[in-house]
Amino acid sequence: MAYFDNAATSWPKPEEVYKTVEDVMRKFGGNPGRSGHKKALEAARLIYDAREVMADFLNAESPSNIVFTMNATDALNIAIKGVLRPGDHVITSSMEHNSVARPIYALTKCGVEWEIVKCAKDGTLDPEDILKAIKPNTRLIAITHASNVTGTVMPIEEIGRIARERDILFLVDAAQTIGILDIDVRNQNIDLLAFPGHKGLYGPQGTGGLYVREGIKLTPLRQGGTGSFSEELSQPDILPDLLESGTLNTPGIAGLAEGVRFLKKLGLSHVRSHEEMLTRRFLEGLKKIEGITVYGCPHKKSEVAVISLNVRGLDSSELAFLLDSKYDIQVRPGLHCSPLAHETIGTIDKGTVRFSFSIFNTIEEIQKALSALEEISSKSR
Amino acid sequence: MAYFDNAATSWPKPEEVYKTVEDVMRKFGGNPGRSGHKKALEAARLIYDAREVMADFLNAESPSNIVFTMNATDALNIAIKGVLRPGDHVITSSMEHNSVARPIYALTKCGVEWEIVKCAKDGTLDPEDILKAIKPNTRLIAITHASNVTGTVMPIEEIGRIARERDILFLVDAAQTIGILDIDVRNQNIDLLAFPGHKGLYGPQGTGGLYVREGIKLTPLRQGGTGSFSEELSQPDILPDLLESGTLNTPGIAGLAEGVRFLKKLGLSHVRSHEEMLTRRFLEGLKKIEGITVYGCPHKKSEVAVISLNVRGLDSSELAFLLDSKYDIQVRPGLHCSPLAHETIGTIDKGTVRFSFSIFNTIEEIQKALSALEEISSKSR
Incomplete structure (x- = not known):
C-alpha cells in the first residue's frame, strides 16, 4: 500500500x-x-x-x-x-x-x-x-x-x-x-x-x-x-x-x-529535502502522463508536499476510488474542507485528488502512484 | 500502592x-x-x-x-x-x-x-x-x-x-x-x-x-x-x-x-456493588478513628464512591502528602475545582482530602488506607 x-x-x-x-x-x-x-x-x-x-x-x-x-x-x-x-x-x-x-x-x-x-x-x-x-x-x-x-x-x-x-x-x-x-x-x-x-x-x-x-x-x-x-x-x-x-x-x-x-x-531540513525529493519526482513523472492537470504552482520552490490534480474525464472521487481499490493507494478527493481555495484555483465544481507525503513515504511508492495514474489515464482517454 | x-x-x-x-x-x-x-x-x-x-x-x-x-x-x-x-x-x-x-x-x-x-x-x-x-x-x-x-x-x-x-x-x-x-x-x-x-x-x-x-x-x-x-x-x-x-x-x-x-x-450493578462495598467498609473503618470528619451524608445510600474527609489538626495538603510519601496512597487534597460545594459543606477555608474508588480498588487497599489514617490521626492528636 x-x-x-x-x-x-x-x-x-x-x-x-x-x-x-x-x-x-x-x-x-x-x-x-x-x-x-x-x-x-x-x-x-x-x-x-x-x-x-x-x-x-x-x-x-x-x-x-x-x-x-x-x-x-x-x-x-x-x-x-x-x-x-x-x-x-x-x-x-x-x-x-x-x-x-x-x-x-x-x-x-x-x-x-x-x-x-x-x-x-x-x-x-x-x-x-x-x-x-x-x-x-x-x-x-x-x-x-x-x-x-x-x-x-x-x-x-x-x-x-x-x-x-x-x-x-x-x-x-x-x-x-x-x-x-x-x-x-x-x-x-x-x-x-x-x-x-x-x-x-x-x-x-x-x-x-x-x-x-x-x-x-x-x-x-x-x-x-x-x-x-x-x-x-x-x-x-x-x-x-x-x-x-x-x-x-x-x-x-x-x-x-x-x-x-x-x-x-x-532535522527539519532532512524532512524537507526528503519530501521535496518525493514531490519533485512525482511532479516530473506527472508531466509525462497525458490528461493530468496539476493545480498550484508546482514549478516554484515555495510548496510543501501537497499536490492536487485531476485526470481528464474522471471525477475526483472516481479516481481516488480506483487508486484505493485497485492499486492500494490512499489519497483524498473532493474539496478538502476548503471551498475558498477551490474557488481560487477554479475547481469548486469538481474538486481535486490530493496526494500528500510524509517522511515515511518512499520513491518506490511514488513510482507506484505514477504507474497507476499512467494506467488509469490511458484507459480514460 | x-x-x-x-x-x-x-x-x-x-x-x-x-x-x-x-x-x-x-x-x-x-x-x-x-x-x-x-x-x-x-x-x-x-x-x-x-x-x-x-x-x-x-x-x-x-x-x-x-x-x-x-x-x-x-x-x-x-x-x-x-x-x-x-x-x-x-x-x-x-x-x-x-x-x-x-x-x-x-x-x-x-x-x-x-x-x-x-x-x-x-x-x-x-x-x-x-x-x-x-x-x-x-x-x-x-x-x-x-x-x-x-x-x-x-x-x-x-x-x-x-x-x-x-x-x-x-x-x-x-x-x-x-x-x-x-x-x-x-x-x-x-x-x-x-x-x-x-x-x-x-x-x-x-x-x-x-x-x-x-x-x-x-x-x-x-x-x-x-x-x-x-x-x-x-x-x-x-x-x-x-x-x-x-x-x-x-x-x-x-x-x-x-x-x-x-x-x-x-454489568453496572456489579461495578456499583463493588464500589459500594469498598465505600461502606471505608466509612465503617473511619468511624472507629478519632479526629476524622467525613463530609456529605455518608449513611444514606445515595452516594457514589467519593469520600471527602479531614483529620483534626492537619491541613488537607499535609494529610495527602503524608499518605502519598509515607504510605504510597494517592488521594486529592484541596478544593477539587468546586468552591461552591465547599461553601455549601463549610470547608471553603481548608478544603478536604478526597478518596475515590474504582472497580480496580480492593478491600486490602481500603484496609491499608484505614491503617494509615489511624496512624496519622493518632500522631496528630
Missing part, C-alpha cells in the same frame, strides 16, 4: 510515539495539575516537558505560551473568537481552510467584518494585497502558512512585518507546515500560531495547540476546572490555564512531544 | 483499552470522515461504532445524538454556551464543579441570570427548591449528577420531570456517575448530558462527549472542517457535524468504546 493522505493525518507514526502513548497510559495514569501525589505529578511533568519541547521548537518566550488543544481547529477557534469583537475587521487569504473560514463566517453574523484577499489562480498571495486591505478597524490577519489543497506557501514573514508595524494581531494556521517548514514565532512576528499534533509533528490524533504571544489576552472559549485558583469562579488570568480547562490528553500530548523529538533528531 | 484519585481520572484502565488505543494508532491511521479510502473508512467505522456503543449505553435516540469532545468540560461549555443567550435565566445547584460554574459565571457578564439553589450542608438537594427557583425566562437547569466533593447523588429524575413539564432544557453533568449509576436519557428526561471518557468509563484521557436530544439546536462553540458539506461556509446543521469540527481523537474514542464494552461485560 501507499498512504498519501498525510495532509489529513500522518501515518504511520514513529515507533517511539506508539510506545510513549501506551507507556503513559499504563504507568503515568494521574491527572496533571489536579493533585500533588506522585501519579498526578508524573503526569504534570509530562505535560510540562511537552510544553518545553514545543516552546523550544517554535522559539516561544516560555513553555506557558503553549496551550494544548484538541486539534488545530480547536486552536483556531480559541484564537479567532478570543480576539474578534463586533465592529472588528479581519483579513484572510482566499486559500483558507474551513477551520479558519467557518468560525469567521459565523462571527460575520455578529458584526465582524471579513475581507478575503484574493490569491492568484496558482494559489499564491501578494503581501501588497494584504497591506491594501488594512482598515482602521483591522484587528486580525489570519493566514494559512501553506494551502492544504495546493501546498502553496504563503509569504508569512512579509505579512508578519506588515501586521506588527501596524499593531494588528497576526494568526498563522500551521496545519500543513509545522514539522516541515521552519517556524520561529518571535522572528516571524507571529502573535498566534495554531498547529495540529497529528500531521507533520507525528503525534497521535486528539492533539494540537496554540502558541499565544506573551502579553496577548484572549477571551477564553471555554472555562472550567484548571486545578488552579480553585476558589475563584472567574477563569484564572494566567497562561496556559486561561485557555486550558478540563483534563488534558496526557498520553496524546506526551506522544506529541515524542514526535517532535523524532523530528529534531532527524 | 493504592490509587484513590479515580474521581480525577481512573487508573488503571482495562487491558483491552490500552491494547485498542495502541492497535488503532498502529493499524487504523486514517482521518475519520475525511476521505473514502480504506484507512479513512476504518477510522470512520471505529468512530461510528463508538457512537453506537455510547448511544446504546445512554439509551439515546441514535448514534448521531452523541458528540465526541475533548473532555467533559468541553462538553459542558458546548452545551451551556450553545443554549444560553442574554436575558436567559439558568438554575444550578450549589454543589457544581467549576466546569459548570465558570462558564456560567462568564455568561453572567453578558446578561445571563444565574440562580444557585442552595443544597443542605450534607450536599443534598431538594427538588422543590429547583421548582421554586424557576422564572418565566428560565431556559436551562444544569445539575451535577453527583458531587465530585462528597459523592452526593442529586435527584435528577425529579428535576428532569420538573424541567420537561415546563419546557426548560435539562443539562446533567455526569462526570462522577457515568459508568457507575444507570443513565437513561430518554426515561430520565435529560436533554443534554456531558460525560468524561477517562473516569468511570475507563477510556483514555483526551475523551469525553455530549448527548444532545433529538431536535435541540445548539449554537456551535466551534466551527471548522467536518468532512461534510465542504462547499458551505456555514457549519453543517446536522448532528453530530454541527458540534464536531476538526480531527477527532480516533484512538482515544476507540479506547473509550472498549472501556464501555468492559463495563457492559461486568
